[in-house]
Amino acid sequence: MRKLDRLWLALLLALLFGSYPAAAQDVMQLAKKEGKVVWYSSASLSLSQKLCESFNAKKLGVECVLHRDGSGELFTRLQQEAKAGIHNADVLHTSSIGHFVSLRKAKGLTPYRPKGIEKFDQNFIEKNGQWAVVRASVYGPAFNTTKVKESEAPKSWRDFLDPKWRDRKLVNAHPSYSAFVSVGMSALVKLFGWEFFDKLAAQKPIIVQSALDTVVYVVRGEAWMSVGGTAYTSAVAIQKGEPIKHAFPKEGVPLIVSPQAILAKAPHPNAAKVFVDWLFSKEAQQVMVEDGTYVGHPEVEYPKWQTPLKDIKLLVIPEEEAEEMRKPVLDNFRAKFGV
Amino acid sequence: MAKAEPTIRVRRFDPTALVWTMSAILLLALIVGPMYFLVRESFLLPSEQGGSWSLGNYIKAYTNPLYREPIVWTMVISVSTSLLSLVIGSIMAWAVSRTDMPFPGVVRIGVLASFVTPPFLGASAWVLLAGPREGWLNHVYRWIVGAEAESYLFNIFSIGGVIFAMVLYIFPLAFIVVNAGLNTISSEIEDAANISGAGTIATMTTVVFPLVMPALFAGLILAFLEAMILFGTPAMLAIPARKHVMTTQIRAFMQSEDYLVGLAAAYALPMLAVALLFLWFRRRALGRRGFATIGGKGGQRRLQKLGAYRWLLCFCCAVPLICSIVLPYFALIASSVMKRQGYGLSWSNLTLENYWFVFNTHSVWPAIWNTLVLAAMSATVGTVLAALIAYISQRRLVRGSQYLAFLATAPLAIPGIVLAVGLFAAYTHKPVVLYGTLWILFLAYLTKFLPIAFQTSNAALMSIHPELEESSRILGANRLTVFKDITVPLFKAGLIASWVLIFMPSLRELSSSVLLWTTNTKVVSVVILDFYQEGRLDFVSVLGVLLMAITLVVVMVSYRVVGRDFMKA
Numbered sequence: 001m002r003k004l005d006r007l008w009l010a011l012l013l014a015l016l017f018g019s020y021p022a023a024a025q026d027v028m029q030l031a032k033k034e035g036k037v038v039w040y041s042s043a044s045l046s047l048s049q050k051l052c053e054s055f056n057a058k059k060l061g062v063e064c065v066l067h068r069d070g071s072g073e074l075f076t077r078l079q080q081e082a083k084a085g086i087h088n089a090d091v092l093h094t095s096s097i098g099h100f101v102s103l104r105k106a107k108g109l110t111p112y113r114p115k116g117i118e119k120f121d122q123n124f125i126e127k128n129g130q131w132a133v134v135r136a137s138v139y140g141p142a143f144n145t146t147k148v149k150e151s152e153a154p155k156s157w158r159d160f161l162d163p164k165w166r167d168r169k170l171v172n173a174h175p176s177y178s179a180f181v182s183v184g185m186s187a188l189v190k191l192f193g194w195e196f197f198d199k200l201a202a203q204k205p206i207i208v209q210s211a212l213d214t215v216v217y218v219v220r221g222e223a224w225m226s227v228g229g230t231a232y233t234s235a236v237a238i239q240k241g242e243p244i245k246h247a248f249p250k251e252g253v254p255l256i257v258s259p260q261a262i263l264a265k266a267p268h269p270n271a272a273k274v275f276v277d278w279l280f281s282k283e284a285q286q287v288m289v290e291d292g293t294y295v296g297h298p299e300v301e302y303p304k305w306q307t308p309l310k311d312i313k314l315l316v317i318p319e320e321e322a323e324e325m326r327k328p329v330l331d332n333f334r335a336k337f338g339v
Numbered sequence: 340m341a342k343a344e345p346t347i348r349v350r351r352f353d354p355t356a357l358v359w360t361m362s363a364i365l366l367l368a369l370i371v372g373p374m375y376f377l378v379r380e381s382f383l384l385p386s387e388q389g390g391s392w393s394l395g396n397y398i399k400a401y402t403n404p405l406y407r408e409p410i411v412w413t414m415v416i417s418v419s420t421s422l423l424s425l426v427i428g429s430i431m432a433w434a435v436s437r438t439d440m441p442f443p444g445v446v447r448i449g450v451l452a453s454f455v456t457p458p459f460l461g462a463s464a465w466v467l468l469a470g471p472r473e474g475w476l477n478h479v480y481r482w483i484v485g486a487e488a489e490s491y492l493f494n495i496f497s498i499g500g501v502i503f504a505m506v507l508y509i510f511p512l513a514f515i516v517v518n519a520g521l522n523t524i525s526s527e528i529e530d531a532a533n534i535s536g537a538g539t540i541a542t543m544t545t546v547v548f549p550l551v552m553p554a555l556f557a558g559l560i561l562a563f564l565e566a567m568i569l570f571g572t573p574a575m576l577a578i579p580a581r582k583h584v585m586t587t588q589i590r591a592f593m594q595s596e597d598y599l600v601g602l603a604a605a606y607a608l609p610m611l612a613v614a615l616l617f618l619w620f621r622r623r624a625l626g627r628r629g630f631a632t633i634g635g636k637g638g639q640r641r642l643q644k645l646g647a648y649r650w651l652l653c654f655c656c657a658v659p660l661i662c663s664i665v666l667p668y669f670a671l672i673a674s675s676v677m678k679r680q681g682y683g684l685s686w687s688n689l690t691l692e693n694y695w696f697v698f699n700t701h702s703v704w705p706a707i708w709n710t711l712v713l714a715a716m717s718a719t720v721g722t723v724l725a726a727l728i729a730y731i732s733q734r735r736l737v738r739g740s741q742y743l744a745f746l747a748t749a750p751l752a753i754p755g756i757v758l759a760v761g762l763f764a765a766y767t768h769k770p771v772v773l774y775g776t777l778w779i780l781f782l783a784y785l786t787k788f789l790p791i792a793f794q795t796s797n798a799a800l801m802s803i804h805p806e807l808e809e810s811s812r813i814l815g816a817n818r819l820t821v822f823k824d825i826t827v828p829l830f831k832a833g834l835i836a837s838w839v840l841i842f843m844p845s846l847r848e849l850s851s852s853v854l855l856w857t858t859n860t861k862v863v864s865v866v867i868l869d870f871y872q873e874g875r876l877d878f879v880s881v882l883g884v885l886l887m888a889i890t891l892v893v894v895m896v897s898y899r900v901v902g903r904d905f906m907k908a
Contacts, residue, residue: 038858045873066701067858069869075596081857083598084767084776088858144816147488168471168496174578176594177872206496206579209872216874220677221473242679327596335405338581339591 030270032061037271040078042071042094042179043135043258044212044233047291055160055278062271064071070210071096071179072313082108082265090272093134093260093279096179098323104130111263112273117296124257124296131261134279138253140185140231142215145243147224153247157188160227161199170205171214171223172198177335180211180256184228185256185333186325187315194332199334200227219244228254230321232292239305250312257292266331358819359736362727366746368784374611374753374762380764381604394494396605408585412498413567417535420505420566425559427506428513429551431656436521438643440652449660454888455513456663457847457864459571460883462495463503464667465869466575467674469493469500475670482741496579504572507663509565513558518850520554521547526641539643560621564614568754570850571864575871585610586756586850593854594761607757614752668887675880697881706861707885713777713862714845717784722834724785725792729800730822734808747793750786755850758783763854774859782853788844792837799833800826801862839897848892 001034031037035112045068052064068248071094081318082089091182092103106125111129124133143153154160160170167194208214208224214226215234219242222286226234231253237244260279262272278284285297292311317325364837384395401404431450435443455695468476480492494500524547530544534743565774570586583591585606592603645652678690697703725747731737732744750758766773807829808821816824827834849864856865863886870878 040858045700045870045875046696052684052701053699067857068702070872071598073594076596077857078560079596079598080767081775084772084774085769088775112400176591204581207581208579208874210874213872213874216876220470222470222473224637240679327679330596334591338408339578339583339587 008231021224027270027273028060031274032257034062034268034271036065037090037268038067038088039275040067040069040074040089040092040094042069042074044098044230044291047232047293049287050287050291051279054284055275058278060202062163062195062274068225070177071099072176072182075099078263087263087265087267089263091262092258092264092269092276093258095256095258095320096182096322097257097259097317098183098326100126100131100181100261101173101259101319103263107167108264109140110264110266110269110272112262112276115277117280119298120280120296121298126259131259132276132280133257133259133296133336135232135256135285135288135295136309137180137230137232137293138248139180139187139211139228139248139256139312140234140251140253141228141247142218142231142234142244143225143247144218144221145245145320147221150245151212153245154225155191155247155250156249157196157249157252159249160225161203163197163203165225166203168204169224170200170203170227171208171217171225172200172205172227172337173208173214173229174339175330178211180230181212181228182239182254182326182329183317183322184211184254185329186322187317189325189329190317190321191251191315197332199338201338206338206339209335212225217245235292235306239303252315255314255316346541356737357625358855359417359731360743361728361739362724363731363737363743365724366728366743366789369789370746370753370780373758373782373786374561375764376764377604377608377611377757377761380601380760381608383601385599385601387597388438396601397640400602400606404586409585410586412577413585415498416502416505416565416573417566420509421559421563422564423502423506424510424513424566425517425555427659427730428510428515428558428562429517429555430652431659432518432521433512434652436518436550436654438645438649438652440649440656441647442653446660449664450511450514450654451894453508453660453663454515455843455887455894456667457571457883457886458505458508458569459575459849459864459867459871460671460847460879460886461663461667462572462575463867463876463879463883464670465495465500465504467670467863467876469495471496475664480738485737495576498577498580498582498710500580501576504576504759505569506674507567509562510659510663512561512565516558516561517551517554520551520557524550530675546670557621564617564751565674566758567610567614568850570756570853570867574868586754589756589760590853593763593767597695600760603760605762607760610754610756611752614754617748618748618752622736671880671883672876675884677877693877693881698880700866700878702861702866702880705859706863706866708861709777709780709860711889713780713784714842717788717845718838718842720781721785721789721792722796722838724828725789725837726796726800726834729793729796730826733797733800734805736818744793744797748790750788751790753786755783755787755848756854758787759851759854762851774855775860777860779855780852780862783855784841784845784848787848787851788841791840791844795837795840796830796833799830799836803829835897835900843890846886 039052048066048068052066055064067089072092074092075096078089078092100109109130113125113129117125117132126132134241141154161276173181175185201304205227206217208217211228211230212233214223214229215237218222218226218229219237221243227245231246234244234246238246260276262269262276266272280297281296285295286300288295289300292306355492381396382392384391384393430510431446434440436444468474471477471491474491474493474495476493477491480486481488481490484686498722513720527545528550530543532546537545568588573584574587574590579588589603592606594600631742675693676691678688678692680874728743728747732740762779763774765777773782803826809823811825814816847864848862852862852865853868856862863882867879867882870882
């Protein structure tokens with residue numbers, strides 16, 4: 001009898017308090033036991049690494065293990081691993097909002113509201129806490145200042161289709177690798193239709209894998225202009241004194257948001273929470289800001305050289321649309337650009 | 340006849356027969372396993388489309404013009420690369436071994452250096468050298484000719500560029516084969532021709548040429564296969580020019596969100612068929628001798644006197660080496676110490692920051708460690724397995740042992756990326772899940788490099804007469820003891836050579852690794868490709884320099900231990 005009573009009591013308590021009171025303390029305890037968090041991140045290597053290292057420097061008893069790759073590659077890998085029953089990743093952070101929508105549909109995410117997120121602009125948080133946006137940037141064209149005069153730089157997206165930019169003068173990354181491209185190009189297709197693709201392909205641009213690489217190509221002068229690139233790294237390059245400048249078209253530039261989410265089958269779910277909390281801390285968000293990205297934390301200080309987001313005309317792709325457009329963009333890109 | 344006897348003895352007395360049978364079975368599992376799954380997947384539709392048996396993958400792979408173009412480019416690249424490599428390789432081999440050209444030793448070392456340089460490293464160096472706009476050589480060209488800014492002499496981002504960057508690191512293969520072939524021809528044969536009234540040219544064309552013909556043919560085939568299966572070079576140079584070859588297309592299938600393993604397998608199998616066909620040709624051309632076994636230098640060799648032409652020939656040999664070694668390493672080292680890539684080499688632009696960054700990069704040290712562990716493991720297991728199999732097949736220790744030799748060389752015909760697709764299909768689901776561990780990479784490396792080790796061991800074993808073993812058998816030792824105490828000590832040099840010949844290419848294996856790596860099992864070559872894709876040529880250079888430093892140490896140590904013969908095969 002007594003045994004049964006105790007069981008009832010326990011059940012009642014569990015019902016009353018859920019897992020809440022346990023959370024704060026126990027998450028940290030359990031995280032320590034798990035020891036590490038595996039972070040699949042598509043942020044540039046230097047940014048991802050800086051974040052991982054600052055986290056490790058806090059010596060919380062949880063080690064951040066970084067797996068950096070392109071957004072597309074990370075998602076494919078996740079899928080292939082899941083199919084094989086392997087679950088390596090804890091936290092996914094890419095720039096492909098569409099992938100997060102797909103994962104939400106497949107119940108592949110664990111809802112979690114990072115600590116302190118209530119102070120953030122609510123646009124940064126998925127309504128059920130499935131994901132939260134760590135950082136944002138824009139898919140922005142840039143040109144090499146020694147190759148192109150500022151007066152001649154494109155003012156509209158259509159200007160990129162001018163025959164004078166033909167033959168390897170433009171550089172474009174691959175949507176299967178880079179979500180900056182797949183999301184960015186979805187926005188362009190929405191504005192100009194699929195023929196924009198045909199015409200752009202006819203310009204015979206250089207095709208690289210990562211949108212990060214387009215910035216490097218322009219900096220080195222191997223390409224005159226990028227059709228679109230990771231504006232956060234080009235902003236840093238400009239500030240470093242490299243011969244590169246932005247040319248944001250008058251129609252606006254696609255806003256690229258990069259969420260993070262804890263995966264449903266994360267092998268280190270508590271360590272993941274600790275890590276995600278930290279990603280949204282002021283310290284981490286400040287690191288991201290200094291690398292040229294925009295964040296949701298209200299207290300960060302943006303560097304002086306950074307253009308405020310409100311001064312940029314943005315093209316915003318709704319998340320559902322980003323998911324729907326992803327495959328058609330990829331298939332059309334492959335068919336029209338040949339790779 | 341004499342060889343038939345031990346077989347009977349083994350069956351009657353030798354309990355060690357288990358060892359021989361086990362190694363044979365292991366070999367079979369190693370190769371047949373992944374190939375079985377490869378074929379199986381190619382006939383299976385993705386589970387989203389029902390997962391049933393069908394020819395759908397083949398139809399899709401060969402009717403879509405998008406997928407047909409890479410096949411054409413692969414053929415164009417392989418044919419041109421192999422022909423050019425053969426021409427360059429044979430001229431150099433002839434110059435080094437049959438003429439009085441100055442500095443033959445330097446040329447030999449140069450060829451060795453090109454041989455051990457990873458092709459993808461050379462390719463990324465050539466991006467710096469021959470990018471159409473900012474390649475350093477194009478700058479020099481414009482400066483000399485006074486040409487306008489957009490004109491260029493070289494465009495590495497083109498099919499021509501791919502061929503060029505491939506030839507630089509494939510011609511050493513042709514060199515090695517032809518050199519070995521030339522060494523078998525004694526000068527007496529040439530003398531006989533001379534005495535009969537033939538001049539130098541006539542002797543070359545009517546006597547020497549037909550004699551080295553099989554070697555030339557073998558060199559051509561090896562170069563063709565190597566060009567066909569290379570992944571890194573086209574990934575770095577052809578994709579920017581909006582072109583796929585078969586290997587990069589296979590990777591694109593594997594990267595697709597639709598999980599197109601079956602399509603990748605269907606697309607890959609014809610590569611396997613072509614490779615097998617060519618190997619069969621090569622076998623016919625060389626008789627039963629593989630390229631490592633031509634050996635057996637006969638008679639005396641005299642060097643042709645070339646007079647003043649010897650300097651011209653020396654120049655001809657220098658050009659490929661300058662392109663494959665001098666310029667690329669200069670470019671890599673220079674780029675590794677540059678602060679800003681948009682500016683040239685100057686004191687104010689010098690830094691060691693890149694080294695600092697790379698060595699502080701999370702994934703770098705584990706990757707170096709993984710690479711070394713994998714290379715050492717594959718080299719050790721590969722050497723032992725290859726030696727055992729060579730021994731079994733030469734002494735005919737198990738039934739059907741003649742097929743073992745074929746099986747051990749068969750992986751030569753399996754492109755790394757195809758092997759990876761097979762391993763992926765075989766070991767990502769139960770009962771044996773190896774994906775995510777070093778084991779799957781280990782299997783890939785072991786399988787891929789087994790043929791080199793086998794041929795080296797086989798050649799070394801051939802020179803050991805069974806008499807020595809038989810005498811100790813008569814004294815009562817069992818076969819394993821004989822193998823351990825008599826045979827192994829006699830071909831120690833061959834064993835070390837095959838260890839090194841697996842270790843070195845394992846350090847830089849990319850085409851299998853690129854599909855099989857995971858967070859915890861990254862290797863150096865994949866890190867280099869990552870850096871490249873992110874546009875960090877400076878980091879590529881740092882790791883490249885490091886990789887070559889490791890290779891250099893291995894080469895030097897093995898030179899010490901084995902003598903320089905190990906590369907001459």
